[in-house]
Amino acid sequence: MTQPKHILGTFDQALATLRNDVLMMAGLAERSLDRALKGLLQRDDNLCATAIADDEEIDQLEKQIDKDGVDILLRYQPVASDLRRVISAMKLSPNIERVGDQATSIARRARKLNGHPVLPEVEWIFPIQKHAMAMFKDSIDAFVREDVDLARAVVGRDNELDDMNRTANRKLTELMAQNPDQLRGYLNLIFVSRCLERVGDHATNISEDAVYAAAAEDIRHQTFAASS
Amino acid sequence: MTTVLMPSPDPVVFERRDRGIASSPEAEPASELAFAVKDLSMWYGSKRAIDKVTLDIPSKAVTAIIGPSGCGKSTFLRALNRMHELVPRTRIEGTVLLRGENLYANTIDSAVVRRRIGMVFQKSNPFPTMSIGENVIIGLRLNGVRDRRLLNEQLEKSLRMAALWDEVKDDLYKPGTSLSGGQQQRLCIARALAVEPEVILMDEPCSALDPIATAKIEELIHDLKKQYTIVIVTHNMQQAGRVSDYTAFFYMGRLIEFGLTTKIFTNPSQRQTEDYITGRFG
Numbered sequence: 001m002t003q004p005k006h007i008l009g010t011f012d013q014a015l016a017t018l019r020n021d022v023l024m025m026a027g028l029a030e031r032s033l034d035r036a037l038k039g040l041l042q043r044d045d046n047l048c049a050t051a052i053a054d055d056e057e058i059d060q061l062e063k064q065i066d067k068d069g070v071d072i073l074l075r076y077q078p079v080a081s082d083l084r085r086v087i088s089a090m091k092l093s094p095n096i097e098r099v100g101d102q103a104t105s106i107a108r109r110a111r112k113l114n115g116h117p118v119l120p121e122v123e124w125i126f127p128i129q130k131h132a133m134a135m136f137k138d139s140i141d142a143f144v145r146e147d148v149d150l151a152r153a154v155v156g157r158d159n160e161l162d163d164m165n166r167t168a169n170r171k172l173t174e175l176m177a178q179n180p181d182q183l184r185g186y187l188n189l190i191f192v193s194r195c196l197e198r199v200g201d202h203a204t205n206i207s208e209d210a211v212y213a214a215a216a217e218d219i220r221h222q223t224f225a226a227s228s
Numbered sequence: 229m230t231t232v233l234m235p236s237p238d239p240v241v242f243e244r245r246d247r248g249i250a251s252s253p254e255a256e257p258a259s260e261l262a263f264a265v266k267d268l269s270m271w272y273g274s275k276r277a278i279d280k281v282t283l284d285i286p287s288k289a290v291t292a293i294i295g296p297s298g299c300g301k302s303t304f305l306r307a308l309n310r311m312h313e314l315v316p317r318t319r320i321e322g323t324v325l326l327r328g329e330n331l332y333a334n335t336i337d338s339a340v341v342r343r344r345i346g347m348v349f350q351k352s353n354p355f356p357t358m359s360i361g362e363n364v365i366i367g368l369r370l371n372g373v374r375d376r377r378l379l380n381e382q383l384e385k386s387l388r389m390a391a392l393w394d395e396v397k398d399d400l401y402k403p404g405t406s407l408s409g410g411q412q413q414r415l416c417i418a419r420a421l422a423v424e425p426e427v428i429l430m431d432e433p434c435s436a437l438d439p440i441a442t443a444k445i446e447e448l449i450h451d452l453k454k455q456y457t458i459v460i461v462t463h464n465m466q467q468a469g470r471v472s473d474y475t476a477f478f479y480m481g482r483l484i485e486f487g488l489t490t491k492i493f494t495n496p497s498q499r500q501t502e503d504y505i506t507g508r509f510g
Contacts (some may be wrong), residue, residue, distance in 0.1 A: 004508040011507065077466055079493045187395045216495030 009075050010178040015085065018068040019144070022089050022096070023063035026140040028054055028134045029096050029132070032103035033199065037129045040192065041122060044203040048114070051107040053123035058100035065093040081213075088213035092143060095209075099136060102195040102202075103145075119185045121172065125192055132196040133202035135161065142207055146214035152205040155219065158204045165197035243289050259328075262457040263308060263378070264285040268322035270300075270307055271314065277303040277483040280322070284475075287327075290449060290458045292489065294465065300415050301461045302336035302410060308459065309345035310338040326402060326426070346420030346453050350432040352412035354404030354419075361400035361417055367423040378402065390418035410441020417448065428452065430460040446471050460490040465505055469493050475499045 032054040055210045069090040069122075072078060078086055113119065135154050142151035155197035172186045172193075208220050232460070263285035270278040278300045278474055285291050292302040303434040306312040309322060310331060324331045331341050354363045364386050365379045373379060387393040392414045396407070404415055413433060430449075449458055449471045462468050468475055468489065475492040477485045477500070485492065485501045496502045502510050 003504055007507045007509070076507075079469065079505050080496055083494065156306050189455065 001207040005116060007208050008076070010080075011078075014068070014072050014076070015082065015145065018065065018072065018086065018089050021061055021065050022069060022093060023140075023144060025058055025093060026136075028058050028061070029099040029103065030137060030140075032058065032100055033106070033133060035135070036103045036107035036110060037083045037125070037133075039107055040113060040136045041116045041126065041129075043118065045111055045114055048107040050112045052104050052195075055100050055104045058059070058097055062093045062097040065089060075175045081216075084216060087210040088143065092194060092209045093207045096140075099199050099202050102199050106192050106195050109192050113185060113188050116185055118144065119182065120188070121175065121189060123166050124171070125189065125196070128161070128196045130195055131157070131161050132199040132203070135200050136198075139203040139206040143210035143213065146210070148211055148214050148217075151210040151214070155204050158200050161197055161200035166195050187210065233253065237365065240364060260287040261285070263459075264323075264325040264328070265308075266323045266325075268307060268313065268324060269302055270312065271319045272303075273317045277481055278307065281481075281483045282480075283486055284484055285457065285459060287457050288455070289473040290453050290460060291474040291476060292468035293459065293461045293476050294463075294468050294505070295478035295484075296504065299427040299478040300369075301478045302431050304478065305347075305431055305459060305461050306432045308427070308429055309342050309347060311342065311347060313328070313338055320408060325400060343367070343423050344425055345421065345427040345429060346425035347429045347431070348413070348416050348433045350421055351433050352409060352416050353438075354407075354412050356403070356405050356416050358404055359402050360396050362413060362420050363404040363417045367419060371423065374409070378496060387423040389421050389452065390414045391451075392418055408441070409461060410437050410444060413437060413445060414443070414448065417445075417452075423451075425456070427457040427459065432461055435463065442467070444484055465493075475485070478505060 032051045035047045035054070036051035038044060039046075039051060067085050072086050076082075113122070132151075135157055138150055141147065142154060144187045169190055172190050176183050176186045210216055213217050247452070261284055265281060265283045265285070268278055268281045268283075272277060278343075281300075281304060295301045303312065307320060308331075310317045312320070320332065326344065330336070347385075349385065354360075355366065358366065361383055364383050365373075368379060368382055373382075384393060384397075387396065392411060395411060395413075397407075404412065407415060417428070417433075434445050437445065446467065449460070452458060455474075455475075460468075460472065472489045475487065475489045476483055477492065477496075477498070479500055485496055486500045487497070490502065493505060496505065500509075
């Protein structure tokens with residue numbers, strides 16, 4: 001349902017600016033992650049360097065979103081769904097920023113790996129990357145479209161990513177014992193896999209904020225609450 | 229004949245009734261009930277100002293009434309202590325129970341109702357010819373209290389409760405109108421408290437005050453709700469959010485939604501409420 005216009009046009013404009021900044025930041029983080037992983041899978045150092053350089057812009061947008069949010073709270077004192085949108089935007093931007101950091105870490109590991117002969121086990125990263133990036137993209141879509149079902153589905157997909165990371169870790173650790181010469185390479189792959197697992201954690205956090213923004217429901221830490 | 233209203237011996241437990249309006253499960257407090265308003269309609273001449281409002285107002289809590297101008301919120305407030313009867317050509321239907329007792333029963337004297345249910349208005353209105361002290365105890369005098377010691381005790385007690393004693397204790401013989409706007413409003417609250425009402429109705433009590441005077445009144449409301457039921461009409465959404473425990477949203481004479489203030493201001497059930505409080509009305 002389309003929301004009616006606010007009696008103050010400047011308020012709608014301020015909310016739209018905040019939303020656009022979140023979208024832009026998420027778009028940059030997604031692109032940076034994609035470049036870092038392509039840099040790894042295609043052994044392209046230039047892509048890695050670009051991914052690392054992108055991080056500065058993502059960091060600046062995090063600060064901009066905080067400033068936009070504080071301005072809206074100060075000037076308009078929003079309530080109800082408007083308040084939830086502003087709070088959620090301010091809460092999810094650090095998660096997007098951390099996704100940007102993971103992209104930088106992956107790009108740095110990729111550059112190290114690219115300096116040595118190719119490891120066939122790099123292919124193991126591909127399904128993990130696909131899963132993590134889909135989670136991140138869907139979490140942002142859920143926030144922007146206020147799609148509670150999609151947000152909940154993203155949260156449910158995190159366990160699968162954790163399992164994929166654990167399996168990769170176990171197999172790479174076994175290889176390290178069998179082939180100590182490639183120890184550094186395997187270690188770098190373990191770090192890349194862990195970065196992608198963290199991307200899934202951030203996507204989960206973003207999805208939880210998306211549910212709060214759309215439905216005023218706090219779905220964080222439900223496993224703990226249910227068991228205690 | 230004057231009928232003295234006695235509080236119901238058995239407290240009425242607040243329970244949800246099928247009132248045909250939105251009320252979320254979180255909006256059902258297990259507290260004692262002050263007012264039970266059922267199917268209340270009111271007309272000014274042929275114009276209907278309130279349309280079948282059914283609302284339970286909890287005791288010893290602050291209930292804010294919000295809504296756009298002309299939605300009937302002040303009219304509803306006045307109907308709670310029969311103040312509307314001072315306006316010609318008004319007509320009312322429905323029931324208003326205070327602790328189970330019908331305030332509109334034939335045997336009930338409207339003056340006694342207004343003693344039980346005090347009111348503070350938008351513009352402070354101390355009696356201009358009276359001193360600060362006289363303004364506070366005039367209600368007691370009109371009720372026949374002559375004991376000077378009792379009057380003095382009640383004077384100090386009421387001014388202390390209205391957080392005004394320290395500011396005026398040395399100037400009790402000065403005119404009430406010599407005080408600042410914020411002090412005059414607290415003087416009016418002290419005057420309402422002096423007759424020991426059960427309920428205080430406030431009709432935009434801070435709309436003419438600066439932020440500092442407003443803050444004092446809001447702190448006072450916070451303190452007073454421990455002993456009194458307070459119903460406040462306000463146009464200031466932030467104020468409703470700050471001072472009230474429950475909020476009722478009125479539109480075109482109808483009650484659209486009633487619930488816990490935290491719920492109404494974070495996740496209202498009704499689209500009309502959401503549109504109004506977020507500034508997207510009309």
